[in-house]
Amino acid sequence: MSDGLTPKQRRTEIKRILSLLDDQQRRMFVMMYSPPSEYPDVYDLVDTMPAKRLQWALVQCRNSYYTLFKVIKSA
Numbered sequence: 001m002s003d004g005l006t007p008k009q010r011r012t013e014i015k016r017i018l019s020l021l022d023d024q025q026r027r028m029f030v031m032m033y034s035p036p037s038e039y040p041d042v043y044d045l046v047d048t049m050p051a052k053r054l055q056w057a058l059v060q061c062r063n064s065y066y067t068l069f070k071v072i073k074s075a
Helices: 007-020 023-033 042-048 051-074
Strands: none
Touching: 007 023, 007 042, 007 051, 023 042, 023 051
16 A cells, blocks of 8 residues: 655644644544643654555545535535
8 A cells, every 4th residue: 555655744744734633633633643641732743654654544544534524515
């Protein structure tokens, strides 16, 4: 499941998509990818994520965006 992007490109794309999502979706992203006792800024979290988790995180962000887009489109 390679998308051909470098880790830096993946981080940039994740941040771009996160900026399009609502606060609740960004909070969910933080809950999925940070330790339970920490509440980092979502963009700082992306900067510090291990490279091996970036591809899946990007897939999840894209799925959240497409789901939101479908809701808006059907309204």
